[in-house]
Each structure stands twice: as C-alpha cells, then as structure tokens.
Amino acid sequence: MTTTASTTASAQDSEEIQDAGYVDVLIVGAGVSGIGAAYHLRDQFPDRTFVVLDAQDNRGGTWWTHRYPGVRSDSDLFTYGYRFKPWRGPSIAAGEEILAYLDEVIKDHDLDQYIRYQHRVTAANWSTEDRRWTVEVTRDDTGQQLRYTTGFLWMCQGYYNHAKPYQPQWEGLDRFQGLVVHPQRWPEHLDLTGKRVVVIGSGATAATLIPAIAEEAQHVTMLQRSPTYFYAPPTTHELAVMLGPLDLPDEWMHEIMRRQYMTQYHWLARTSFEAPDDLHAFLMESMRPLLPEGFDIDKHFTPRYRPWQQRIAVVPDGDLFAALREGKASIVTDTIETFTEHGIKVSSGEEIPADIVVTATGFNMSVLGDVAFTVDGEQVDFTERVTWRGIMINGLPNMAYVFGYFRHSWTLRVDLVCDLVGRLLTTMQDKGATMVVPTLRPQDKDMQLRPFSDPENFNAGYVMRSQHILFKQGDREPWTHMHEHEQEREILPEADLDDGTLVYS
Ligand SMILES: Cc1cc2nc3c(=O)[nH]c(=O)nc-3n(C[C@H](O)[C@H](O)[C@H](O)COP(=O)(O)OP(=O)(O)OC[C@H]3O[C@@H](n4cnc5c(N)ncnc54)[C@H](O)[C@@H]3O)c2cc1C
Numbered sequence: 001m002t003t004t005a006s007t008t009a010s011a012q013d014s015e016e017i018q019d020a021g022y023v024d025v026l027i028v029g030a031g032v033s034g035i036g037a038a039y040h041l042r043d044q045f046p047d048r049t050f051v052v053l054d055a056q057d058n059r060g061g062t063w064w065t066h067r068y069p070g071v072r073s074d075s076d077l078f079t080y081g082y083r084f085k086p087w088r089g090p091s092i093a094a095g096e097e098i099l100a101y102l103d104e105v106i107k108d109h110d111l112d113q114y115i116r117y118q119h120r121v122t123a124a125n126w127s128t129e130d131r132r133w134t135v136e137v138t139r140d141d142t143g144q145q146l147r148y149t150t151g152f153l154w155m156c157q158g159y160y161n162h163a164k165p166y167q168p169q170w171e172g173l174d175r176f177q178g179l180v181v182h183p184q185r186w187p188e189h190l191d192l193t194g195k196r197v198v199v200i201g202s203g204a205t206a207a208t209l210i211p212a213i214a215e216e217a218q219h220v221t222m223l224q225r226s227p228t229y230f231y232a233p234p235t236t237h238e239l240a241v242m243l244g245p246l247d248l249p250d251e252w253m254h255e256i257m258r259r260q261y262m263t264q265y266h267w268l269a270r271t272s273f274e275a276p277d278d279l280h281a282f283l284m285e286s287m288r289p290l291l292p293e294g295f296d297i298d299k300h301f302t303p304r305y306r307p308w309q310q311r312i313a314v315v316p317d318g319d320l321f322a323a324l325r326e327g328k329a330s331i332v333t334d335t336i337e338t339f340t341e342h343g344i345k346v347s348s349g350e351e352i353p354a355d356i357v358v359t360a361t362g363f364n365m366s367v368l369g370d371v372a373f374t375v376d377g378e379q380v381d382f383t384e385r386v387t388w389r390g391i392m393i394n395g396l397p398n399m400a401y402v403f404g405y406f407r408h409s410w411t412l413r414v415d416l417v418c419d420l421v422g423r424l425l426t427t428m429q430d431k432g433a434t435m436v437v438p439t440l441r442p443q444d445k446d447m448q449l450r451p452f453s454d455p456e457n458f459n460a461g462y463v464m465r466s467q468h469i470l471f472k473q474g475d476r477e478p479w480t481h482m483h484e485h486e487q488e489r490e491i492l493p494e495a496d497l498d499d500g501t502l503v504y505s
Contacts, residue, residue, distance in 0.1 A: 017136075017145040023049045025425075026135055026150035028121050028369055030054035031061020033402040033414050034156035035102055036082055038111050040418035041154075043084075045425065051148070052111075055120035055140060056162065060102055063095045065162045066205075068186040068358075070212025071095035074204050074314040076237070078257035079265070079409035086254035090236040091261075092316040119146070123372045124153055126397055131434040133398065151434070154421065155401035157369030166364045166462065172339035178355045183209060184363075192217045196353050198344055200336070201360030202228040204313040209360065211319035214328035221352050222331045223344065227303045228310065229283050232290060232318035237261070262412075266486040269407050272308035279307045290321035300331045308407050310460045365466035368401060385471040386449065388438035388501060389492070390481030391417055393471055397437040400424070406458050408485040416492045427497050433504035440479075441500050448475040457483060 025041055027034050030052050038052050058064045063071075072094045073080055080098075081087035085105050089097060106112050123136040133153045137146040165184035173180070181187065183205050197217045199206045202224035214220050239260050243253060271279045287301060303310070315321065323329040334346035343353040373380035375395060386394045390403055400421045404410025428436055440447075452470035453463045473480050478501055482488050 017147050020137070020146040020148045022132070022149045022151075023051050024150065025050040025152045025154055026133070026148055027052040027154045027156055028054075028371070029061060029156035029158060030056075030059045030115050030117070031063070031156065031158055032080075032102070032411055033158065033404070034061070035059065035105055035111065036411065036414040037154050037156050037402065037418055037421070038114055039082070039084065039105060039109050040415075040422060042109060042111070042114075044422045048425075050114060052115045052156075053119040053121055053135075053137060053148075054115065054117055057117050057141070059106065059115065059117075060099045061158055061162070063098045063102070065184055066095060066186075068183040068205075068209055068212075070208045071183075072208055072316070073098060074311070075409040076257070076261045077101070078254055079261045080411050081254070082411060083258070083415045086250035087257075088250055088253075091233075091240065091257070092235045092314070121369060121371050123374075124399075125373075125377075126375045126399075128376050128397070128435065131398075151398060152425070153399045155368050155371075155399065157366070157371075157401075159365055159403065160363035160462065161366040161370065164364055165359075166362045166465075167359050168361060170336050170339055175341055176339040176343075176354075176357065177341050178343075178357060180357045180359060182359050182361075190356075192356065194218045195355040196343075197221070197356045197358060198223050198352055198354040199358045199360050200224075200344075201358075201362070202226065202313075203360065203362065204311060205360040205362075206358075207313045207315055207320045209358065210329050211315075211323045214323040214326075217328075220323070220329045221354075222329065223336070223346070223352060224300075224331065224333050225335055227299075227301050227333060229303050229307050229312045230287060230301065230315050230320070231283060231312050232286065232315045232321065235316040262408075262485070265408050266484075268312075269308060269484060269486065272306060272407075276306040283307060283312070287321070290318040290325075292325045295324070300333050305459065309456075309458060311406060363462045365462055365470070367466075367469055367471070382471045383469065386440070386474050386479050387452075387471055387481050389420075389478045389495065391420060392438045392502075394438045394440055394479075397435050403481070405485055406460070406483055412485050413488070416488060420492050420495060424497055424502075428504060431504050435505045437503050438501060439503045444474065444476070444479065444501070447479065449473070450475060452481070 025048060027037050027050060034052050041050055056064055073092055076091035077087040077089065077093045081101060118140040120138045120140055121135055122138055125134045132149050132151055135148040135150060137148060165182045167182055192213050193216055195217050197213060197220045199210055199220060200223050206222055207230065210220050210222055237257065240257055288297060291297060332346060332352060334348055337345045337347050340351060343351050345351045367382050388394060392400050402414055402417050404413040424436065449472040451467045452472060455464065
C-alpha cells in the first residue's frame with residue numbers, strides 16, 4: 001500500500017489522540033445546567049450511556065469560578081434549586097451553600113461516575129453519514145488529546161468565558177502601583193485589612209462584594225459609570241418564617257416557596273413591561289429609608305433604563321445600604337479618566353485613592369463554550385444561524401443547549417429544557433430516527449431575523465458587547481428565545497415536536 005500524506009497524518013493523529021469511546025449523550029459543562037441535564041437524563045433514560053465533560057477542575061461552573069468574599073445568589077434558592085431537590089436553607093444562599101447543594105444532587109444520584117474534570121471540549125464535528133458527533137477534547141491537566149463520539153451533544157456550557165473575564169483597558173492602568181483583581185479570579189488569601197479598596201462596577205457582584213469586605217478594609221468605594229436597580233428583600237421570606245413552626249416536609253416547603261417566588265417574580269416581570277414607571281417608583285421608594293440621610297439617590301441609584309431591562313441587583317436585608325450608612329462604603333458615579341500611581345482619577349477631577357482595585361466589570365460572553373463546530377465538514381458560522389426555542393440551532397443535528405432566564409432563576413429553565421430534550425429523545429426513539437435537525441420551513445425562509453437579545457427587552461452590557469458573534473432569533477415561534485418563565489412554563493411542555501421545523505431521519 002502506498003502511504004500518502006493524509007494517511008501518514010492520520011496515523012500520527014491516532015497515536016496522539018486517544019479514542020475515548022462512544023456515548024449516547026455527551027454533556028458539556030458541570031454547572032447547574034450540566035448537573036441538571038445529567039440528573040434528568042439518568043432519571044428518564046437509565047439505559048443510555050453518557051458523560052459530562054468540564055474544563056474546570058471541579059463542579060459548580062459559576063459557583064466554582066466565583067469565590068470572592070460574600071459571593072451569593074441573587075435569586076431565591078427555592079426557584080434557583082431544581083424542582084426535584086428541596087432547598088432547606090434561607091432564600092438567599094452563599095456560593096459555598098450552592099456548591100454543597102449541587103454536591104448533594106451529585107451524591108444522591110450517583111452522578112460523579114459520569115463527570116470528567118479538566119476536559120476542555122475544543123471541537124465538535126457532525127457526520128451525517130455516521131450519524132454522530134466526533135468531539136475533540138484537551139485535558140487541561142495532562143495536555144492529552146481525547147476523541148469522543150456521541151449520538152447527541154448537549155451543550156450546558158453557560159454563557160460566558162470562565163477563563164477570560166472582561167476587563168476594559170483604562171488609561172494609565174500600567175502605572176497604578178496597587179493591586180488589580182477581577183472577581184472571577186479572586187486570589188485565595190487576599191488580605192484587605194486596612195486597605196483602601198475601589199470596586200469598579202455597579203451590578204450584583206459589586207453589591208455583594210462591598211458589604212462583605214467593608215468590615216475588613218479601611219474603606220470601600222463603589223465606582224460606577226451609571227447606576228443599577230437594587231432591591232432589598234429579607235434573606236428569609238416572611239412566608240417561610242410563618243410556615244416555620246408548622247414543621248412541614250421539605251418537599252412541601254420547597255413547592256410552596258417556589259410558587260410564592262414564581263408569583264412574585266412573574267408580577268415583577270409583568271409590571272416592568274406594563275407599568276415601568278410604577279415599578280421604578282416602587283424600587284426607589286423601597287430603597288430610600290435604607291440610605292443615609294440626604295443621600296443623592298437620583299445621582300447614584302437612578303438607572304438610565306427601564307427596570308428589568310438589565311438584572312435588578314438584590315441586596316438581601318439591605319446589607320450594601322448598611323455599609324453606606326455606617327460610612328464604611330461610599331459611591332462615586334462618574335467616568336474613569338485615568339488610573340494614577342495611587343488611585344483613579346475621574347472626570348470631575350476627583351482622585352480616589354486605592355491600594356486595591358476590584359474590576360467587577362463583568363464577562364466576555366462565549367458562543368457555545370467557544371467550541372468550533374462543523375457539520376459534514378463545513379464550519380458553522382453561528383451569526384448566520386437561528387435559534388429553535390432557545391434550545392437548538394437550525395442546521396445543527398442532534399444538538400441542544402441550555403440557556404437560563406435573565407429575569408428569573410436560571411434553573412427554572414434548566415428543568416423545562418431538560419423535559420423538552422427528554423421528549424425529543426423519546427420522539428426520535430419512537431420514530432426510529434437517528435437524526436433530528438431544526439430546519440427552516442419554506443414559509444420561514446424570508447422571516448425577519450432579530451438579534452440574540454432584543455435590546456428593548458434585555459440589554460445588559462455583556463450581552464450587547466457580544467450580539468455580533470451570537471446566533472439570531474426569527475420573528476415567529478419556534479424561532480424565538482422567550483425570556484418569560486410565566487409563558488414558557490405553559491408553552492414548552494406543549495411544544496409540538498412534529499410541526500415541520502424539526503426534521504427527523
Ligand atoms: C456571581 C454570579 C452570581 C449569579 N447569581 C445568579 C442568581 O442568583 N440567579 C440566577 O438565575 N443566575 C445567576 N447567575 C447566572 C449563572 O451563571 C447561572 O445561574 C448558572 O450558574 C449558569 O449555569 P450553567 O451550568 O448553565 O453555566 P456555568 O455556571 O457557566 O457552567 C458552565 C460550565 O461549563 C464549562 N464549560 C464551558 N465551555 C466548556 C468547554 N468548551 N469544554 C468543557 N467545559 C466547558 C465551564 O467550565 C463551566 O464549569 C450568576 C452569575 C454569577 C457570575
């Protein structure tokens with residue numbers, strides 16, 4: 001046999017790339033979404049083989065990446081927790097408590113055996129002939145290259161790059177003599193005692209971090225370009241306090257509190273569209289008594305957008321406001337002109353002294369975990385693709401992804417998407433199909449394409465910065481990605497999987 005260049009290359013490939021075998025389903029990501037997907041898959045299809053691959057060295061995704069002081073949920077844990085696993089603590093939980101909850105899910109359902117850490121998925125190549133994905137993986141611990149094959153790829157990779165946080169380049173940053181820290185990469189033993197800390201940012205991370213470090217630091221300044229909406233609910237809901245003495249079973253308590261929070265959040269979301277001015281007034285008035293006397297609420301706490309057009313930052317029990325009242329923290333609303341040797345100069349001319357600057361400036365979004373996709377040898381350009389219900393993508397066979405809610409708990413959507421994927425796998429089985437592809441019908445071909453996120457609906461900075469690399473939505477169902485749990489909890493369980501937009505073969 002004549003040895004050609006390509007056979008030599010593939011012989012070398014096979015020496016270097018280890019065949020990791022075939023699984024029925026391959027899940028990417030071991031965060032809240034991937035663990036949820038693994039649970040539902042095992043529960044509904046105990047005979048199917050699967051693995052969960054995660055680039056990080058531990059479970060939890062977001063909650064493993066973000067370990068800065070005070071890290072906690074914004075959402076209540078009754079809806080942020082899965083519907084199948086009761087939450088037993090106060091409504092708002094620390095990052096560590098969320099990790100412990102996820103650990104229990106993993107342990108209760110024996111999921112550890114399926115999870116492979118430090119397995120970074122770099123490429124996924126679909127072959128129609130073979131009816132499978134070939135998934136290229138690099139082990140971050142050993143550098144070894146692995147190759148899995150799978151019949152169904154389930155992307156639970158979250159929405160941002162865990163390795164590279166978003167950090168704008170400010171003028172003069174290189175001459176600053178203090179320390180610059182991003183919350184996504186918090187140093188394990190950072191001593192803040194007696195330090196002057198400036199936190200750049202106005203979102204949930206800044207609001208969480210500031211009260212947590214205010215006691216230890218000499219002073220903390222929140223430096224924001226523009227304000228965010230805040231809401232200060234109690235850490236434990238008054239209904240949970242009332243129900244406490246009844247000693248209800250955990251499952252009941254979980255379900256009652258879930259319904260309570262869903263009702264509350266549905267009202268909040270609806271009001272943000274139907275009566276934004278009323279909601280704005282409500283949020284402002286609920287904050288006012290918690291702020292120091294004479295505080296300039298218009299300047300520091302009045303956002304330029306409608307409530308819920310970006311996430312409302314939750315301040316449980318008003319702890320951020322307490323730090324402001326006690327003078328341990330303060331707010332500067334201005335733009336950065338330049339970093340100096342010893343601090344930050346803002347446009348008003350004021351120089352804010354700093355030993356440590358925390359850049360709570362957010363994320364770089366990633367499209368499906370920055371995995372390079374091909375379908376039958378052709379590279380997939382996601383900017384030309386359209387979502388199918390925010391769960392699949394046109395032209396990508398046997399692939400689903402999980403993207404949670406912006407305005408509600410992410411996990412509410414995880415459970416709904418998992419149900420739909422379960423129905424999809426069953427439908428394929430019933431039809432004897434080995435392939436399902438979301439496909440634009442003739443009547444969909446000229447539909448108007450819309451951005452991934454309509455800025456009128458939701459326009460957080462990290463989403464707007466990344467619209468140009470993301471896939472699109474159409475102007476009609478099922479080519480839209482709905483953001484309202486109140487609608488989707490009715491629509492997704494009923495969604496017709498045989499309406500002609502999913503082509504089975
Ligand atoms: C500090 C913070 C607080 C938050 N609080 C809330 C809240 O209160 N309520 C709420 O609803 N949402 C909140 N969010 C949003 C949060 O990201 C989601 O709630 C949820 O954790 C996302 O889970 P996930 O599993 O989908 O993704 P992630 O948590 O992002 O996990 C994805 C995992 O996939 C892995 N991965 C990605 N790409 C690859 C690849 N190519 N190969 C292998 N592995 C890969 C990553 O390493 C990661 O471990 C918060 C976010 C942050 C940063």
